[in-house]
Amino acid sequence: MATWQSLYRFIYYKVQNREEAEDITQETYLKALSYMQKKNNKIEKHISFLKTVALNIIRDKGRKTKRRGTSINIDGINPGEIALEDPTESIIEKETIQEALMLLGKEQRMVINLRIIKGYSVSDTAKRMDKSENNIRVIQYRAIENLTKILKWGE
Known part of the structure; x- marks a missing residue:
């Protein structure tokens, strides 16, 4: 479908x-x-x-x-696995991605938001932004390329 x-x-x-x-x-x-x-x-x-x-x-x-309420099976919990899960890592990753998105231009940020974050199709995104579908694909490609460079640069 x-x-x-x-x-x-x-x-x-x-x-x-x-x-x-x-x-x-x-x-x-x-x-x-x-x-x-x-x-x-x-x-x-x-x-x-x-x-x-x-x-x-x-x-x-x-x-x-x-x-x-939530039921938890205490016998099924492995303390070693839980200790390795650090929520601060997840928070830091999200903040890093948000900062990287802010470095993109307005159009690229909007395409990433509509296409990847919100899950709109290319045609829906094109209609919302009043652009052609091919233009949306190009903007998305360049935005992802830029994000990759920004995120690698920050490492």
């Missing part, structure tokens, strides 16, 4: 867990198809509709988790 990749990226960005993102993506398609069959109508903006369904599923799961 043409929408799968961008929907999966969108969901993964929200939940930050591969298995959960896969489950939510699958559940999103099931709910969307069920809705479309019940209402017997065609959704014009598929990806927007799917993202809305996905957000609702994520919110519902969050509410259920808050009500139930």
